[in-house]
Amino acid sequence: MRNVSIALLGCGNVGRGFVELAGRERQRIRDRYGVDLEIGRILVRDLTKIRPGVDRRLLTTRALEVIDSDCDVVVELVGGVHTAGAFVRRALANGQDVVTANKALLAAHGPELFEAATQRGLSIGFEASVCGGIPxxxxxxxxxxxxxxxxxxxxxxxxxxxxxxxxxxxxxxxxxxxxxxxxxxxxxxxxxxxxxxxxxxxxxxxxxxxxxxxxxxxxxxxxxxxxxxxxxxxxxxxxxxxxxxxxxxxxxxxxxxxxxxxxxxxxxxxxxxxxxxxxxxxxxxxxxxxxxxxGAGALPTAAAVLSDVIEIAQLRSARPAEVGRVGVRTSSSAGAPRLVAR
Ligand SMILES: NC(=O)c1ccc[n+]([C@@H]2O[C@H](COP(=O)([O-])OP(=O)(O)OC[C@H]3O[C@@H](n4cnc5c(N)ncnc54)[C@H](OP(=O)(O)O)[C@@H]3O)[C@@H](O)[C@H]2O)c1
Missing domain, CATH: 3.30.360.10 (Dihydrodipicolinate Reductase; domain 2)
Known part of the structure:
Protein backbone atom coordinates (compact mmCIF):
# COMPACT_ATOMS: atom_id res chain seq x y z
CA MET A 1 0.00 0.00 0.00
CA ARG A 2 1.36 3.38 -0.97
CA ASN A 3 0.26 6.49 0.96
CA VAL A 4 -0.27 9.56 -1.18
CA SER A 5 -0.97 12.89 0.45
CA ILE A 6 -2.94 15.54 -1.39
CA ALA A 7 -2.88 19.31 -0.99
CA LEU A 8 -6.21 20.68 -2.17
CA LEU A 9 -6.33 24.24 -3.48
CA GLY A 10 -9.95 25.40 -3.50
CA CYS A 11 -13.00 23.93 -1.84
CA GLY A 12 -15.86 25.33 -3.89
CA ASN A 13 -18.19 23.34 -6.14
CA VAL A 14 -15.63 20.89 -7.50
CA GLY A 15 -13.35 20.97 -4.44
CA ARG A 16 -16.20 19.95 -2.12
CA GLY A 17 -17.19 17.25 -4.60
CA PHE A 18 -13.59 16.03 -4.57
CA VAL A 19 -13.49 15.86 -0.75
CA GLU A 20 -16.78 13.91 -0.73
CA LEU A 21 -15.73 11.48 -3.45
CA ALA A 22 -12.18 10.91 -2.14
CA GLY A 23 -13.70 10.00 1.24
CA ARG A 24 -16.46 7.82 -0.18
CA GLU A 25 -14.17 5.92 -2.57
CA ARG A 26 -11.09 5.69 -0.34
CA GLN A 27 -11.44 2.05 0.66
CA ARG A 28 -12.28 0.91 -2.88
CA ILE A 29 -9.23 2.78 -4.22
CA ARG A 30 -7.04 1.17 -1.54
CA ASP A 31 -8.31 -2.30 -2.43
CA ARG A 32 -8.22 -1.89 -6.17
CA TYR A 33 -5.21 0.34 -6.85
CA GLY A 34 -3.05 -0.17 -3.78
CA VAL A 35 -2.89 3.54 -2.97
CA ASP A 36 -4.23 5.28 0.10
CA LEU A 37 -5.23 8.84 -0.74
CA GLU A 38 -5.33 11.35 2.09
CA ILE A 39 -6.16 15.05 1.88
CA GLY A 40 -3.64 16.88 4.08
CA ARG A 41 -4.50 20.60 3.88
CA ILE A 42 -7.16 22.58 2.00
CA LEU A 43 -6.77 26.16 0.79
CA VAL A 44 -9.81 28.48 0.78
CA ARG A 45 -10.41 32.24 0.80
CA ASP A 46 -13.09 32.40 3.47
CA LEU A 47 -12.81 30.25 6.61
CA THR A 48 -16.32 31.16 7.77
CA LYS A 49 -18.18 29.58 4.82
CA ILE A 50 -20.28 26.52 5.61
CA ARG A 51 -18.80 23.47 3.82
CA PRO A 52 -20.79 20.36 4.73
CA GLY A 53 -18.68 17.20 4.92
CA VAL A 54 -15.36 19.08 5.02
CA ASP A 55 -13.14 18.77 8.13
CA ARG A 56 -12.66 22.42 9.17
CA ARG A 57 -9.32 21.58 10.80
CA LEU A 58 -7.84 21.02 7.33
CA LEU A 59 -8.79 24.48 6.07
CA THR A 60 -6.43 27.41 5.83
CA THR A 61 -6.21 30.68 3.92
CA ARG A 62 -2.40 30.50 3.72
CA ALA A 63 -1.47 29.18 0.29
CA LEU A 64 2.16 28.36 1.04
CA GLU A 65 1.16 26.42 4.14
CA VAL A 66 -0.74 24.10 1.78
CA ILE A 67 1.54 23.97 -1.26
CA ASP A 68 4.78 23.74 0.72
CA SER A 69 3.37 21.08 3.02
CA ASP A 70 4.92 17.66 2.63
CA CYS A 71 2.37 16.52 0.04
CA ASP A 72 2.78 14.39 -3.07
CA VAL A 73 0.09 15.81 -5.34
CA VAL A 74 -1.34 19.32 -5.55
CA VAL A 75 -4.94 19.48 -6.79
CA GLU A 76 -5.70 22.94 -8.18
CA LEU A 77 -9.41 23.79 -8.05
CA VAL A 78 -9.34 27.53 -7.38
CA GLY A 79 -9.97 28.50 -11.01
CA GLY A 80 -8.85 31.67 -12.78
CA VAL A 81 -5.51 32.20 -14.43
CA HIS A 82 -3.09 34.38 -12.50
CA THR A 83 -3.22 33.05 -8.93
CA ALA A 84 -3.85 29.46 -10.02
CA GLY A 85 -0.84 29.72 -12.36
CA ALA A 86 1.40 30.91 -9.51
CA PHE A 87 0.19 28.02 -7.33
CA VAL A 88 0.87 25.44 -10.04
CA ARG A 89 4.36 26.86 -10.77
CA ARG A 90 5.18 26.71 -7.06
CA ALA A 91 4.00 23.08 -6.81
CA LEU A 92 6.08 22.05 -9.82
CA ALA A 93 9.13 23.85 -8.42
CA ASN A 94 8.61 21.87 -5.21
CA GLY A 95 8.65 18.63 -7.21
CA GLN A 96 4.94 17.90 -6.76
CA ASP A 97 2.66 16.46 -9.42
CA VAL A 98 -0.38 18.57 -10.23
CA VAL A 99 -3.98 17.82 -11.15
CA THR A 100 -6.17 20.65 -12.41
CA ALA A 101 -9.67 21.17 -13.83
CA ASN A 102 -8.69 24.63 -15.03
CA LYS A 103 -9.12 24.92 -18.81
CA ALA A 104 -8.62 28.71 -18.71
CA LEU A 105 -5.21 28.25 -17.07
CA LEU A 106 -4.17 25.63 -19.63
CA ALA A 107 -5.37 27.81 -22.50
CA ALA A 108 -3.31 30.74 -21.22
CA HIS A 109 -0.18 29.04 -19.86
CA GLY A 110 -0.42 25.33 -20.75
CA PRO A 111 2.76 25.03 -22.85
CA GLU A 112 4.90 26.76 -20.21
CA LEU A 113 3.47 24.69 -17.34
CA PHE A 114 3.75 21.38 -19.21
CA GLU A 115 7.31 22.23 -20.18
CA ALA A 116 8.16 22.91 -16.52
CA ALA A 117 6.54 19.61 -15.50
CA THR A 118 8.30 17.63 -18.21
CA GLN A 119 11.70 19.08 -17.30
CA ARG A 120 11.23 17.92 -13.71
CA GLY A 121 9.76 14.55 -14.68
CA LEU A 122 6.40 15.46 -13.18
CA SER A 123 2.82 15.06 -14.35
CA ILE A 124 -0.03 17.47 -14.86
CA GLY A 125 -3.37 15.67 -15.00
CA PHE A 126 -6.08 17.66 -16.75
CA GLU A 127 -8.86 15.19 -17.57
CA ALA A 128 -11.47 17.35 -15.79
CA SER A 129 -10.59 20.47 -17.78
CA VAL A 130 -12.43 19.29 -20.90
CA CYS A 131 -15.96 17.88 -20.70
CA GLY A 132 -15.99 17.38 -16.90
CA GLY A 133 -16.87 13.76 -16.17
CA ILE A 134 -16.37 12.38 -19.70
CA PRO A 135 -12.95 10.67 -19.94
CA GLY A 295 -19.63 17.82 -18.99
CA ALA A 296 -19.85 19.79 -15.74
CA GLY A 297 -21.12 19.56 -12.18
CA ALA A 298 -19.38 19.02 -8.87
CA LEU A 299 -19.31 15.23 -8.64
CA PRO A 300 -18.75 14.32 -12.32
CA THR A 301 -15.88 16.81 -12.51
CA ALA A 302 -14.49 15.63 -9.16
CA ALA A 303 -14.55 12.05 -10.44
CA ALA A 304 -12.30 13.04 -13.35
CA VAL A 305 -9.94 14.84 -10.95
CA LEU A 306 -9.83 11.77 -8.70
CA SER A 307 -9.05 9.50 -11.68
CA ASP A 308 -6.02 11.67 -12.47
CA VAL A 309 -4.89 11.55 -8.84
CA ILE A 310 -5.16 7.75 -8.80
CA GLU A 311 -3.17 7.45 -12.03
CA ILE A 312 -0.46 9.79 -10.78
CA ALA A 313 -0.32 7.94 -7.45
CA GLN A 314 0.27 4.69 -9.34
CA LEU A 315 2.95 6.34 -11.49
CA ARG A 316 4.73 7.67 -8.43
CA SER A 317 5.13 4.08 -7.28
CA ALA A 318 6.89 3.29 -10.56
CA ARG A 319 9.37 6.18 -10.40
CA PRO A 320 12.04 7.03 -11.25
CA ALA A 321 11.85 4.72 -14.27
CA GLU A 322 8.59 6.19 -15.56
CA VAL A 323 7.76 9.83 -15.31
CA GLY A 324 5.31 12.36 -16.72
CA ARG A 325 2.04 10.62 -17.64
CA VAL A 326 0.11 13.21 -19.60
CA GLY A 327 3.06 15.46 -19.05
CA VAL A 328 3.05 17.53 -22.14
CA ARG A 329 5.81 19.23 -24.03
CA THR A 330 5.74 22.45 -25.94
CA SER A 331 5.97 22.86 -29.63
CA SER A 332 5.83 26.33 -31.09
CA SER A 333 5.66 25.43 -34.76
CA ALA A 334 3.37 27.57 -36.92
CA GLY A 335 3.43 30.43 -34.45
CA ALA A 336 0.96 29.49 -31.75
CA PRO A 337 2.20 27.16 -29.03
CA ARG A 338 0.31 23.92 -28.73
CA LEU A 339 0.10 21.08 -26.29
CA VAL A 340 1.42 17.70 -27.22
CA ALA A 341 0.76 14.67 -25.06
CA ARG A 342 3.70 12.47 -24.32
N1 LIG B 1 -18.06 23.72 -11.66
C1 LIG B 1 -17.95 22.87 -12.67
O1 LIG B 1 -18.90 22.16 -13.05
C2 LIG B 1 -16.63 22.71 -13.39
C3 LIG B 1 -16.53 21.81 -14.47
C4 LIG B 1 -15.29 21.63 -15.11
C5 LIG B 1 -14.20 22.37 -14.68
N2 LIG B 1 -14.35 23.26 -13.64
C6 LIG B 1 -13.18 24.02 -13.21
O2 LIG B 1 -12.87 23.68 -11.86
C7 LIG B 1 -12.27 24.78 -11.20
C8 LIG B 1 -13.05 25.08 -9.91
O3 LIG B 1 -14.39 25.40 -10.24
P1 LIG B 1 -15.52 25.58 -9.11
O4 LIG B 1 -16.80 25.62 -9.84
O5 LIG B 1 -15.32 24.58 -8.03
O6 LIG B 1 -15.15 27.04 -8.54
P2 LIG B 1 -15.66 27.71 -7.18
O7 LIG B 1 -16.92 27.08 -6.72
O8 LIG B 1 -15.65 29.18 -7.43
O9 LIG B 1 -14.52 27.37 -6.10
C9 LIG B 1 -13.30 28.00 -6.07
C10 LIG B 1 -12.61 27.69 -4.73
O10 LIG B 1 -11.32 28.25 -4.74
C11 LIG B 1 -11.15 29.09 -3.59
N3 LIG B 1 -10.33 30.23 -4.03
C12 LIG B 1 -10.50 30.99 -5.13
N4 LIG B 1 -9.52 31.92 -5.21
C13 LIG B 1 -8.73 31.73 -4.14
C14 LIG B 1 -7.56 32.36 -3.67
N5 LIG B 1 -7.00 33.40 -4.29
N6 LIG B 1 -6.99 31.91 -2.52
C15 LIG B 1 -7.55 30.86 -1.87
N7 LIG B 1 -8.65 30.21 -2.27
C16 LIG B 1 -9.24 30.64 -3.38
C17 LIG B 1 -12.54 29.51 -3.17
O11 LIG B 1 -12.52 29.78 -1.77
P3 LIG B 1 -13.86 30.18 -0.96
O12 LIG B 1 -14.75 28.97 -1.01
O13 LIG B 1 -13.40 30.49 0.41
O14 LIG B 1 -14.44 31.36 -1.70
C18 LIG B 1 -13.33 28.25 -3.52
O15 LIG B 1 -13.28 27.34 -2.44
C19 LIG B 1 -12.29 25.93 -12.21
O16 LIG B 1 -11.04 25.99 -12.86
C20 LIG B 1 -13.39 25.52 -13.19
O17 LIG B 1 -13.21 26.06 -14.49
C21 LIG B 1 -15.52 23.44 -12.99
Whole structure:
Protein backbone atom coordinates (compact mmCIF):
# COMPACT_ATOMS: atom_id res chain seq x y z
CA MET A 1 0.00 0.00 0.00
CA ARG A 2 1.36 3.38 -0.97
CA ASN A 3 0.26 6.49 0.96
CA VAL A 4 -0.27 9.56 -1.18
CA SER A 5 -0.97 12.89 0.45
CA ILE A 6 -2.94 15.54 -1.39
CA ALA A 7 -2.88 19.31 -0.99
CA LEU A 8 -6.21 20.68 -2.17
CA LEU A 9 -6.33 24.24 -3.48
CA GLY A 10 -9.95 25.40 -3.50
CA CYS A 11 -13.00 23.93 -1.84
CA GLY A 12 -15.86 25.33 -3.89
CA ASN A 13 -18.19 23.34 -6.14
CA VAL A 14 -15.63 20.89 -7.50
CA GLY A 15 -13.35 20.97 -4.44
CA ARG A 16 -16.20 19.95 -2.12
CA GLY A 17 -17.19 17.25 -4.60
CA PHE A 18 -13.59 16.03 -4.57
CA VAL A 19 -13.49 15.86 -0.75
CA GLU A 20 -16.78 13.91 -0.73
CA LEU A 21 -15.73 11.48 -3.45
CA ALA A 22 -12.18 10.91 -2.14
CA GLY A 23 -13.70 10.00 1.24
CA ARG A 24 -16.46 7.82 -0.18
CA GLU A 25 -14.17 5.92 -2.57
CA ARG A 26 -11.09 5.69 -0.34
CA GLN A 27 -11.44 2.05 0.66
CA ARG A 28 -12.28 0.91 -2.88
CA ILE A 29 -9.23 2.78 -4.22
CA ARG A 30 -7.04 1.17 -1.54
CA ASP A 31 -8.31 -2.30 -2.43
CA ARG A 32 -8.22 -1.89 -6.17
CA TYR A 33 -5.21 0.34 -6.85
CA GLY A 34 -3.05 -0.17 -3.78
CA VAL A 35 -2.89 3.54 -2.97
CA ASP A 36 -4.23 5.28 0.10
CA LEU A 37 -5.23 8.84 -0.74
CA GLU A 38 -5.33 11.35 2.09
CA ILE A 39 -6.16 15.05 1.88
CA GLY A 40 -3.64 16.88 4.08
CA ARG A 41 -4.50 20.60 3.88
CA ILE A 42 -7.16 22.58 2.00
CA LEU A 43 -6.77 26.16 0.79
CA VAL A 44 -9.81 28.48 0.78
CA ARG A 45 -10.41 32.24 0.80
CA ASP A 46 -13.09 32.40 3.47
CA LEU A 47 -12.81 30.25 6.61
CA THR A 48 -16.32 31.16 7.77
CA LYS A 49 -18.18 29.58 4.82
CA ILE A 50 -20.28 26.52 5.61
CA ARG A 51 -18.80 23.47 3.82
CA PRO A 52 -20.79 20.36 4.73
CA GLY A 53 -18.68 17.20 4.92
CA VAL A 54 -15.36 19.08 5.02
CA ASP A 55 -13.14 18.77 8.13
CA ARG A 56 -12.66 22.42 9.17
CA ARG A 57 -9.32 21.58 10.80
CA LEU A 58 -7.84 21.02 7.33
CA LEU A 59 -8.79 24.48 6.07
CA THR A 60 -6.43 27.41 5.83
CA THR A 61 -6.21 30.68 3.92
CA ARG A 62 -2.40 30.50 3.72
CA ALA A 63 -1.47 29.18 0.29
CA LEU A 64 2.16 28.36 1.04
CA GLU A 65 1.16 26.42 4.14
CA VAL A 66 -0.74 24.10 1.78
CA ILE A 67 1.54 23.97 -1.26
CA ASP A 68 4.78 23.74 0.72
CA SER A 69 3.37 21.08 3.02
CA ASP A 70 4.92 17.66 2.63
CA CYS A 71 2.37 16.52 0.04
CA ASP A 72 2.78 14.39 -3.07
CA VAL A 73 0.09 15.81 -5.34
CA VAL A 74 -1.34 19.32 -5.55
CA VAL A 75 -4.94 19.48 -6.79
CA GLU A 76 -5.70 22.94 -8.18
CA LEU A 77 -9.41 23.79 -8.05
CA VAL A 78 -9.34 27.53 -7.38
CA GLY A 79 -9.97 28.50 -11.01
CA GLY A 80 -8.85 31.67 -12.78
CA VAL A 81 -5.51 32.20 -14.43
CA HIS A 82 -3.09 34.38 -12.50
CA THR A 83 -3.22 33.05 -8.93
CA ALA A 84 -3.85 29.46 -10.02
CA GLY A 85 -0.84 29.72 -12.36
CA ALA A 86 1.40 30.91 -9.51
CA PHE A 87 0.19 28.02 -7.33
CA VAL A 88 0.87 25.44 -10.04
CA ARG A 89 4.36 26.86 -10.77
CA ARG A 90 5.18 26.71 -7.06
CA ALA A 91 4.00 23.08 -6.81
CA LEU A 92 6.08 22.05 -9.82
CA ALA A 93 9.13 23.85 -8.42
CA ASN A 94 8.61 21.87 -5.21
CA GLY A 95 8.65 18.63 -7.21
CA GLN A 96 4.94 17.90 -6.76
CA ASP A 97 2.66 16.46 -9.42
CA VAL A 98 -0.38 18.57 -10.23
CA VAL A 99 -3.98 17.82 -11.15
CA THR A 100 -6.17 20.65 -12.41
CA ALA A 101 -9.67 21.17 -13.83
CA ASN A 102 -8.69 24.63 -15.03
CA LYS A 103 -9.12 24.92 -18.81
CA ALA A 104 -8.62 28.71 -18.71
CA LEU A 105 -5.21 28.25 -17.07
CA LEU A 106 -4.17 25.63 -19.63
CA ALA A 107 -5.37 27.81 -22.50
CA ALA A 108 -3.31 30.74 -21.22
CA HIS A 109 -0.18 29.04 -19.86
CA GLY A 110 -0.42 25.33 -20.75
CA PRO A 111 2.76 25.03 -22.85
CA GLU A 112 4.90 26.76 -20.21
CA LEU A 113 3.47 24.69 -17.34
CA PHE A 114 3.75 21.38 -19.21
CA GLU A 115 7.31 22.23 -20.18
CA ALA A 116 8.16 22.91 -16.52
CA ALA A 117 6.54 19.61 -15.50
CA THR A 118 8.30 17.63 -18.21
CA GLN A 119 11.70 19.08 -17.30
CA ARG A 120 11.23 17.92 -13.71
CA GLY A 121 9.76 14.55 -14.68
CA LEU A 122 6.40 15.46 -13.18
CA SER A 123 2.82 15.06 -14.35
CA ILE A 124 -0.03 17.47 -14.86
CA GLY A 125 -3.37 15.67 -15.00
CA PHE A 126 -6.08 17.66 -16.75
CA GLU A 127 -8.86 15.19 -17.57
CA ALA A 128 -11.47 17.35 -15.79
CA SER A 129 -10.59 20.47 -17.78
CA VAL A 130 -12.43 19.29 -20.90
CA CYS A 131 -15.96 17.88 -20.70
CA GLY A 132 -15.99 17.38 -16.90
CA GLY A 133 -16.87 13.76 -16.17
CA ILE A 134 -16.37 12.38 -19.70
CA PRO A 135 -12.95 10.67 -19.94
CA UNK A 136 -12.17 12.12 -23.35
CA UNK A 137 -8.56 13.13 -22.61
CA UNK A 138 -7.79 9.56 -21.55
CA UNK A 139 -9.66 8.17 -24.58
CA UNK A 140 -7.54 10.22 -26.96
CA UNK A 141 -4.28 9.78 -25.10
CA UNK A 142 -4.58 6.11 -24.22
CA UNK A 143 -7.63 4.31 -25.56
CA UNK A 144 -7.16 5.40 -29.15
CA UNK A 145 -3.36 5.57 -29.09
CA UNK A 146 -3.20 2.76 -31.65
CA UNK A 147 -5.17 4.62 -34.29
CA UNK A 148 -4.73 7.77 -36.36
CA UNK A 149 -7.42 10.27 -35.47
CA UNK A 150 -9.02 11.98 -38.45
CA UNK A 151 -11.56 14.26 -36.78
CA UNK A 152 -13.18 15.22 -33.49
CA UNK A 153 -16.66 16.70 -33.26
CA UNK A 154 -18.36 17.71 -30.04
CA UNK A 155 -21.01 19.62 -28.16
CA UNK A 156 -18.81 20.73 -25.30
CA UNK A 157 -20.45 23.78 -23.72
CA UNK A 158 -23.31 23.25 -21.26
CA UNK A 159 -24.26 26.93 -21.07
CA UNK A 160 -25.02 27.05 -24.79
CA UNK A 161 -26.99 23.81 -24.57
CA UNK A 162 -29.02 25.26 -21.72
CA UNK A 163 -29.72 28.52 -23.59
CA UNK A 164 -30.68 26.73 -26.81
CA UNK A 165 -32.85 24.23 -24.90
CA UNK A 166 -34.76 27.07 -23.19
CA UNK A 167 -35.20 28.85 -26.54
CA UNK A 168 -36.79 25.64 -27.86
CA UNK A 169 -39.30 26.01 -25.02
CA UNK A 170 -40.23 29.55 -26.08
CA UNK A 171 -37.78 31.96 -24.42
CA UNK A 172 -35.93 34.51 -26.53
CA UNK A 173 -32.12 34.66 -26.43
CA UNK A 174 -31.84 37.26 -23.63
CA UNK A 175 -34.48 35.46 -21.53
CA UNK A 176 -32.70 32.14 -21.98
CA UNK A 177 -29.32 33.63 -20.98
CA UNK A 178 -30.96 35.16 -17.92
CA UNK A 179 -32.47 31.78 -17.01
CA UNK A 180 -29.02 30.18 -17.38
CA UNK A 181 -27.54 32.80 -15.04
CA UNK A 182 -30.30 32.24 -12.47
CA UNK A 183 -29.63 28.50 -12.48
CA UNK A 184 -25.87 29.04 -12.07
CA UNK A 185 -25.11 27.65 -15.56
CA UNK A 186 -23.83 30.95 -16.93
CA UNK A 187 -21.38 33.51 -15.55
CA UNK A 188 -22.43 37.15 -14.96
CA UNK A 189 -20.54 37.81 -18.20
CA UNK A 190 -21.40 34.76 -20.33
CA UNK A 191 -19.44 35.91 -23.43
CA UNK A 192 -16.79 33.18 -23.24
CA UNK A 193 -19.52 30.56 -23.51
CA UNK A 194 -22.08 32.10 -25.86
CA UNK A 195 -19.49 33.54 -28.25
CA UNK A 196 -17.97 30.08 -28.67
CA UNK A 197 -14.55 30.75 -27.11
CA UNK A 198 -14.97 28.16 -24.34
CA UNK A 199 -15.84 25.53 -26.96
CA UNK A 200 -12.87 26.63 -29.06
CA UNK A 201 -10.47 26.28 -26.11
CA UNK A 202 -11.77 22.78 -25.40
CA UNK A 203 -11.61 21.54 -28.98
CA UNK A 204 -8.08 22.99 -29.29
CA UNK A 205 -6.95 21.01 -26.25
CA UNK A 206 -8.49 17.85 -27.72
CA UNK A 207 -6.94 18.59 -31.13
CA UNK A 208 -3.52 18.97 -29.52
CA UNK A 209 -3.91 15.52 -27.99
CA UNK A 210 -5.23 13.92 -31.18
CA UNK A 211 -3.13 15.43 -33.93
CA UNK A 212 0.60 15.86 -34.10
CA UNK A 213 0.09 18.86 -36.34
CA UNK A 214 -0.51 22.56 -35.76
CA UNK A 215 -3.88 24.31 -36.00
CA UNK A 216 -3.59 26.21 -39.27
CA UNK A 217 -7.14 27.43 -39.65
CA UNK A 218 -9.70 28.41 -37.04
CA UNK A 219 -13.16 29.97 -37.20
CA UNK A 220 -15.38 30.56 -34.18
CA UNK A 221 -19.04 31.63 -34.28
CA UNK A 222 -21.13 31.47 -31.10
CA UNK A 223 -24.89 31.37 -30.56
CA UNK A 224 -25.54 35.11 -30.10
CA UNK A 225 -27.09 35.39 -33.54
CA UNK A 226 -29.37 32.33 -33.23
CA UNK A 227 -33.01 33.47 -33.28
CA UNK A 228 -36.26 31.92 -32.07
CA UNK A 229 -37.38 31.83 -35.71
CA UNK A 230 -34.37 29.71 -36.72
CA UNK A 231 -35.05 27.35 -33.82
CA UNK A 232 -38.74 27.06 -34.77
CA UNK A 233 -37.85 26.42 -38.43
CA UNK A 234 -35.40 23.72 -37.38
CA UNK A 235 -38.00 22.22 -35.06
CA UNK A 236 -40.57 22.07 -37.87
CA UNK A 237 -38.08 19.98 -39.83
CA UNK A 238 -37.43 17.61 -36.91
CA UNK A 239 -34.13 19.30 -36.02
CA UNK A 240 -32.53 21.26 -33.18
CA UNK A 241 -29.74 23.83 -33.20
CA UNK A 242 -26.60 23.09 -31.17
CA UNK A 243 -23.18 24.72 -30.91
CA UNK A 244 -20.82 22.19 -32.48
CA UNK A 245 -17.02 22.31 -32.18
CA UNK A 246 -14.97 20.39 -34.73
CA UNK A 247 -11.32 19.68 -35.38
CA UNK A 248 -10.18 17.93 -38.52
CA UNK A 249 -6.81 16.86 -39.81
CA UNK A 250 -6.34 18.09 -43.36
CA UNK A 251 -3.24 18.14 -45.57
CA UNK A 252 -0.94 20.80 -44.13
CA UNK A 253 -2.54 21.15 -40.71
CA UNK A 254 -5.56 21.03 -38.47
CA UNK A 255 -8.75 23.01 -39.02
CA UNK A 256 -10.82 24.03 -36.00
CA UNK A 257 -14.42 25.23 -36.37
CA UNK A 258 -17.05 26.24 -33.82
CA UNK A 259 -20.52 27.16 -35.09
CA UNK A 260 -24.24 26.62 -34.50
CA UNK A 261 -25.50 23.69 -36.56
CA UNK A 262 -28.89 22.22 -37.36
CA UNK A 263 -28.97 18.59 -36.22
CA UNK A 264 -31.61 15.88 -36.53
CA UNK A 265 -33.35 15.76 -33.12
CA UNK A 266 -33.14 11.94 -33.17
CA UNK A 267 -29.34 12.02 -33.60
CA UNK A 268 -27.24 11.48 -30.46
CA UNK A 269 -25.95 15.05 -30.94
CA UNK A 270 -29.53 16.29 -31.19
CA UNK A 271 -30.53 14.77 -27.85
CA UNK A 272 -27.78 16.52 -25.85
CA UNK A 273 -29.22 19.13 -23.47
CA UNK A 274 -28.14 21.31 -20.54
CA UNK A 275 -24.92 20.17 -18.83
CA UNK A 276 -24.62 17.08 -21.02
CA UNK A 277 -21.80 16.98 -23.58
CA UNK A 278 -21.00 14.65 -26.44
CA UNK A 279 -17.75 14.02 -28.30
CA UNK A 280 -17.41 11.89 -31.45
CA UNK A 281 -13.88 10.85 -32.37
CA UNK A 282 -13.24 9.38 -35.82
CA UNK A 283 -10.23 7.09 -36.12
CA UNK A 284 -8.90 5.76 -39.41
CA UNK A 285 -9.14 2.13 -38.23
CA UNK A 286 -11.74 2.44 -35.46
CA UNK A 287 -14.36 4.54 -37.22
CA UNK A 288 -16.48 6.72 -34.98
CA UNK A 289 -16.30 6.45 -31.18
CA UNK A 290 -18.90 8.51 -29.32
CA UNK A 291 -18.64 9.55 -25.67
CA UNK A 292 -21.46 11.35 -23.91
CA UNK A 293 -22.19 12.33 -20.33
CA UNK A 294 -22.09 15.17 -17.86
CA GLY A 295 -19.63 17.82 -18.99
CA ALA A 296 -19.85 19.79 -15.74
CA GLY A 297 -21.12 19.56 -12.18
CA ALA A 298 -19.38 19.02 -8.87
CA LEU A 299 -19.31 15.23 -8.64
CA PRO A 300 -18.75 14.32 -12.32
CA THR A 301 -15.88 16.81 -12.51
CA ALA A 302 -14.49 15.63 -9.16
CA ALA A 303 -14.55 12.05 -10.44
CA ALA A 304 -12.30 13.04 -13.35
CA VAL A 305 -9.94 14.84 -10.95
CA LEU A 306 -9.83 11.77 -8.70
CA SER A 307 -9.05 9.50 -11.68
CA ASP A 308 -6.02 11.67 -12.47
CA VAL A 309 -4.89 11.55 -8.84
CA ILE A 310 -5.16 7.75 -8.80
CA GLU A 311 -3.17 7.45 -12.03
CA ILE A 312 -0.46 9.79 -10.78
CA ALA A 313 -0.32 7.94 -7.45
CA GLN A 314 0.27 4.69 -9.34
CA LEU A 315 2.95 6.34 -11.49
CA ARG A 316 4.73 7.67 -8.43
CA SER A 317 5.13 4.08 -7.28
CA ALA A 318 6.89 3.29 -10.56
CA ARG A 319 9.37 6.18 -10.40
CA PRO A 320 12.04 7.03 -11.25
CA ALA A 321 11.85 4.72 -14.27
CA GLU A 322 8.59 6.19 -15.56
CA VAL A 323 7.76 9.83 -15.31
CA GLY A 324 5.31 12.36 -16.72
CA ARG A 325 2.04 10.62 -17.64
CA VAL A 326 0.11 13.21 -19.60
CA GLY A 327 3.06 15.46 -19.05
CA VAL A 328 3.05 17.53 -22.14
CA ARG A 329 5.81 19.23 -24.03
CA THR A 330 5.74 22.45 -25.94
CA SER A 331 5.97 22.86 -29.63
CA SER A 332 5.83 26.33 -31.09
CA SER A 333 5.66 25.43 -34.76
CA ALA A 334 3.37 27.57 -36.92
CA GLY A 335 3.43 30.43 -34.45
CA ALA A 336 0.96 29.49 -31.75
CA PRO A 337 2.20 27.16 -29.03
CA ARG A 338 0.31 23.92 -28.73
CA LEU A 339 0.10 21.08 -26.29
CA VAL A 340 1.42 17.70 -27.22
CA ALA A 341 0.76 14.67 -25.06
CA ARG A 342 3.70 12.47 -24.32
N1 LIG B 1 -18.06 23.72 -11.66
C1 LIG B 1 -17.95 22.87 -12.67
O1 LIG B 1 -18.90 22.16 -13.05
C2 LIG B 1 -16.63 22.71 -13.39
C3 LIG B 1 -16.53 21.81 -14.47
C4 LIG B 1 -15.29 21.63 -15.11
C5 LIG B 1 -14.20 22.37 -14.68
N2 LIG B 1 -14.35 23.26 -13.64
C6 LIG B 1 -13.18 24.02 -13.21
O2 LIG B 1 -12.87 23.68 -11.86
C7 LIG B 1 -12.27 24.78 -11.20
C8 LIG B 1 -13.05 25.08 -9.91
O3 LIG B 1 -14.39 25.40 -10.24
P1 LIG B 1 -15.52 25.58 -9.11
O4 LIG B 1 -16.80 25.62 -9.84
O5 LIG B 1 -15.32 24.58 -8.03
O6 LIG B 1 -15.15 27.04 -8.54
P2 LIG B 1 -15.66 27.71 -7.18
O7 LIG B 1 -16.92 27.08 -6.72
O8 LIG B 1 -15.65 29.18 -7.43
O9 LIG B 1 -14.52 27.37 -6.10
C9 LIG B 1 -13.30 28.00 -6.07
C10 LIG B 1 -12.61 27.69 -4.73
O10 LIG B 1 -11.32 28.25 -4.74
C11 LIG B 1 -11.15 29.09 -3.59
N3 LIG B 1 -10.33 30.23 -4.03
C12 LIG B 1 -10.50 30.99 -5.13
N4 LIG B 1 -9.52 31.92 -5.21
C13 LIG B 1 -8.73 31.73 -4.14
C14 LIG B 1 -7.56 32.36 -3.67
N5 LIG B 1 -7.00 33.40 -4.29
N6 LIG B 1 -6.99 31.91 -2.52
C15 LIG B 1 -7.55 30.86 -1.87
N7 LIG B 1 -8.65 30.21 -2.27
C16 LIG B 1 -9.24 30.64 -3.38
C17 LIG B 1 -12.54 29.51 -3.17
O11 LIG B 1 -12.52 29.78 -1.77
P3 LIG B 1 -13.86 30.18 -0.96
O12 LIG B 1 -14.75 28.97 -1.01
O13 LIG B 1 -13.40 30.49 0.41
O14 LIG B 1 -14.44 31.36 -1.70
C18 LIG B 1 -13.33 28.25 -3.52
O15 LIG B 1 -13.28 27.34 -2.44
C19 LIG B 1 -12.29 25.93 -12.21
O16 LIG B 1 -11.04 25.99 -12.86
C20 LIG B 1 -13.39 25.52 -13.19
O17 LIG B 1 -13.21 26.06 -14.49
C21 LIG B 1 -15.52 23.44 -12.99
Missing amino acids: VVRALHRGLAGDSIESIRGIVNGTCNFVLSRMEEGLDFEGAVHAAQERGFAEADPSMDIDGHDSAQKIRILASLAFDAPVTHESVIGIRSVTREQIERAHAGGCVIRLVAEAERLPGGVTVRVRPREIDAADIFGSVRDEYNVVAIRGRATGEVVLTGK
